[in-house]
Amino acid sequence: MFIEGDDLRARMKQEYLRMTLANVIRSERFSYITDITGLPDFVFNDRKTSSSEINDNNELIRTADEYDIQQIRMWQYSLKSQKEQRRKILLHGSPVEPIEVAVKVTWGHPIYVSITLGGAGGCGKSRVTEAISAFMGFHNRFHTLRSLAPSSAAAVGINGLTMQSMLREGHRKSNTNTILMQSEILTIENEWRNIDYCLIDEISMVGCYMLARFHKITTTAKHTEPSIPFGGINMIFLGDFVQYGPVLDRPLYSNLLSTQDTLEDTLNLTKQTAKQRNVTERDIQCKVGRALWLQVNKVFFLIEQMRNKDPLFMDMQSRLRRGECNDDDYKMLCKRVVSPENEVKSLREAPWNSATMLVFRNEVRTNINNYCVFDESKKNNYLPMVVVANDRVRNVEIDNIDLRRFLLSIPDNKTEGLPGYLPIVPNMPVLITHNIATELHISNGSIGRLIRLVIEEGENLRLDNTGDPKFPNNTVCIRKPLYALVELPQCKLASSLTDLEPTIIPIVPEQKTIKIDLKSFISPMQKRLLNNKTSITITRSQLPIVPAFALTTHKCQGKTLSYGIIDLVPPPYSKPDLANIYVPISRFTSRDTMAILRHFPASILNQKPHPDMIAELKRLENLHRLNQTIK
Numbered sequence: 001m002f003i004e005g006d007d008l009r010a011r012m013k014q015e016y017l018r019m020t021l022a023n024v025i026r027s028e029r030f031s032y033i034t035d036i037t038g039l040p041d042f043v044f045n046d047r048k049t050s051s052s053e054i055n056d057n058n059e060l061i062r063t064a065d066e067y068d069i070q071q072i073r074m075w076q077y078s079l080k081s082q083k084e085q086r087r088k089i090l091l092h093g094s095p096v097e098p099i100e101v102a103v104k105v106t107w108g109h110p111i112y113v114s115i116t117l118g119g120a121g122g123c124g125k126s127r128v129t130e131a132i133s134a135f136m137g138f139h140n141r142f143h144t145l146r147s148l149a150p151s152s153a154a155a156v157g158i159n160g161l162t163m164q165s166m167l168r169e170g171h172r173k174s175n176t177n178t179i180l181m182q183s184e185i186l187t188i189e190n191e192w193r194n195i196d197y198c199l200i201d202e203i204s205m206v207g208c209y210m211l212a213r214f215h216k217i218t219t220t221a222k223h224t225e226p227s228i229p230f231g232g233i234n235m236i237f238l239g240d241f242v243q244y245g246p247v248l249d250r251p252l253y254s255n256l257l258s259t260q261d262t263l264e265d266t267l268n269l270t271k272q273t274a275k276q277r278n279v280t281e282r283d284i285q286c287k288v289g290r291a292l293w294l295q296v297n298k299v300f301f302l303i304e305q306m307r308n309k310d311p312l313f314m315d316m317q318s319r320l321r322r323g324e325c326n327d328d329d330y331k332m333l334c335k336r337v338v339s340p341e342n343e344v345k346s347l348r349e350a351p352w353n354s355a356t357m358l359v360f361r362n363e364v365r366t367n368i369n370n371y372c373v374f375d376e377s378k379k380n381n382y383l384p385m386v387v388v389a390n391d392r393v394r395n396v397e398i399d400n401i402d403l404r405r406f407l408l409s410i411p412d413n414k415t416e417g418l419p420g421y422l423p424i425v426p427n428m429p430v431l432i433t434h435n436i437a438t439e440l441h442i443s444n445g446s447i448g449r450l451i452r453l454v455i456e457e458g459e460n461l462r463l464d465n466t467g468d469p470k471f472p473n474n475t476v477c478i479r480k481p482l483y484a485l486v487e488l489p490q491c492k493l494a495s496s497l498t499d500l501e502p503t504i505i506p507i508v509p510e511q512k513t514i515k516i517d518l519k520s521f522i523s524p525m526q527k528r529l530l531n532n533k534t535s536i537t538i539t540r541s542q543l544p545i546v547p548a549f550a551l552t553t554h555k556c557q558g559k560t561l562s563y564g565i566i567d568l569v570p571p572p573y574s575k576p577d578l579a580n581i582y583v584p585i586s587r588f589t590s591r592d593t594m595a596i597l598r599h600f601p602a603s604i605l606n607q608k609p610h611p612d613m614i615a616e617l618k619r620l621e622n623l624h625r626l627n628q629t630i631k
Ligand SMILES: Nc1ncnc2c1ncn2[C@@H]1O[C@H](COP(=O)(O)OP(=O)(O)OP(=O)(O)O)[C@@H](O)[C@H]1O
Pocket: 119, 120, 121, 122, 123, 124, 125, 126, 127, 128, 239, 240, 306, 307, 557, 558, 559, 560, 586
């Protein structure tokens, strides 16, 4: 019975993937792929795949010499030192700014301010952070301001640091140990010594538990009573609760306490509930986080739309936020469905043939990307190429070909951002999947362009039987990349590799230890023999990049897209979430720059926000109104 349920689930997911790909093909996004089963016969202009020809004629791939190896080592050293230098500036201020003695705050008197700046997607909340930084800089107080965000992409957007790096996550082997060591306390004190103001962007992604830990760190740093929120640092929160929420945490709007409760009440409540069974330390910390959030004493909403200048589209989005779209809204969006009868007839021509696709599932994203890469290769008469990850178990290569293929086919969101297969074509857009140097804007979520792949000497480019059976049958597999050159215009590096621009950076392979569940690989009989212990631990080495023709909707939060195609059909077994629809739809400057992949159910436009979110937005709006009346 259980296996049947699992089987049905897998089949429905497969069908969703198949239907989505069929719709991408129907929309004429590809020039050469006309059938989803057509790739194995995808002949590339009869070109042979001898390794000498690949090396001679391929402008994408170059074999490294001694000089390259020496250069990349020097570059990595330079990256590390520039990263440390930039982090120091972000933590302690620029050396050119005269550092004044920090103003002494009289602890015990709650003189701090805690401001929330809300507003719909595109109202310019992130831009306000620039204004605050400029203001602080103008008054020589920049070193007293800290800018943070709960994701590396958002941190890059505000020129700040991630909250996780401030919570000292990743500094310890076990996350469960929350007791700080003496040396850590000294570092924390030092990091926060000058800080009087802290702004946190994308607050919807900060959970109650995270906020409570942040409070603990700042309280430790400033040596204050736990009842003084955030060690008395003046806080500015920016964000929109309708957008994506925290991962594995409770959103700050969760009604874990009555709105009348103060932090002191919570601390007392903590003592009571801790005695009860089934209340974990984490539950208590979540309540502390919620109580801290309720201490916000100033609220402002930005109301002018800065991203979207299309009045009808703007009104539709306002209704979408409340789950109150009408028939006209649905009809308006249906006109953007790619179809010969509608406004966007097909995706064959510019700008649509290079517009980013936004989809819900990682499997869908990976498959569309693979098709885009092979289609592009065919269009430009390049041989299809794939960089194959190097997987090992206890430092030994896996000799079972089926197991190797199974491991390589696992989506990269389950393999720590290291794809099993990385198809490549010159100039393709790429997404960086690791935080290489967030401080220098080279982080998970950064988008660039692939310029070249430099491979190790002795790499024998060949057809390889570990390739995915769905790939073109003359695909060349590359197993030993030395580095990939990626153009990242937003990168803040000062030095370059040899004679290249500083915005063209080498991305080197990374290694990760990953636990993999083999449940869907082995038979029920083998499972019984293994006593249901179906997981193995592998070490994977691969370049931390994936093609970025298509992205999941999570990756577009905070961004403004020039053109894009969105898929609004919810995947099977997915929980309804208003953010899934609101976030991608609110990335555009007008309806005309957005196309919709296929017809979608009207019901998705009427998903109601969570009742706790509605109550929280009402509470914040009341505070906002109150602020308006204060002279
Ligand atoms: N004052 C302004 N003048 C001109 N353009 C602006 C201004 N403020 C914001 N913008 C532009 O509007 C767009 C949206 O701004 P921003 O990303 O700051 O909005 P946001 O409220 O943070 O959106 P989201 O909640 O979706 O992240 C950006 O392209 C930005 O450059």
